[in-house]
Amino acid sequence: QVQLVESGGGLVQAGGSLRLSCAASGIILRLKTMAWYRQAPGKQREWVADIFAGSSRTNYRDSVKGRFTISRDNTKNTVYLQMNSLKPEDTAVYYCNVSPYPAQWGQGTQVTVSS
Numbered sequence: 001q002v003q004l005v006e007s008g009g010g011l012v013q014a015g016g017s018l019r020l021s022c023a024a025s026g027i028i029l030r031l032k033t034m035a036w037y038r039q040a041p042g043k044q045r046e047w048v049a050d051i052f053a054g055s056s057r058t059n060y061r062d063s064v065k066g067r068f069t070i071s072r073d074n075t076k077n078t079v080y081l082q083m084n085s086l087k088p089e090d091t092a093v094y095y096c097n098v099s100p101y102p103a104q105w106g107q108g109t110q111v112t113v114s115s
Contacts, residue, residue: 002026002103004096009109012086020081020109022096027103030054030074035099036081038092039108049081050099063089086113 008020020036035050049060049070058070069082079096093108 002098004103004106006094006096006106006109009094009111011112011114014087014113014115016086016113017082017084018086018111020083020094020096020111022079022081022106024077024079027077027098029072029077029079033099034070034072034079035097036068036070036079037095037097038090038111039095040089040092043092045095047099048094051079083111086111088113088115 003025005023006020008018010018012018031053033050033053036048037045038048039045047061048064049068051058051070051072060068067085071080091111091113093110095105095108097103097105
């Protein structure tokens with residue numbers, strides 16, 4: 001059974017940084033394309049970034065390019081999202097999951113950016 005546990009969120013001022021972690025069990029992350037998603041209040045969940053299976057190739061939505069970095073530690077079976085220069089519009093619950101066919105969603109981690 002796949003289990004994904006996100007952590008690292010919090011309250012930060014605009015311009016600040018956070019590093020999110022996604023620890024996985026029941027799945028070998030390096031063999032999967034993994035993605036970060038987010039869901040802001042009253043909005044649909046949206047894709048943020050992904051890192052491709054078996055490589056370090058990454059892809060980002062335009063609004064986070066140059067500010068967010070997705071990475072993977074194969075020894076820890078964990079995916080990260082380094083978020084710099086945060087903006088209030090980045091406020092959301094952040095989730096990680098397999099792409100393009102997601103497993104069961106975790107609880108997510110709340111990121112709140114104050115202006």
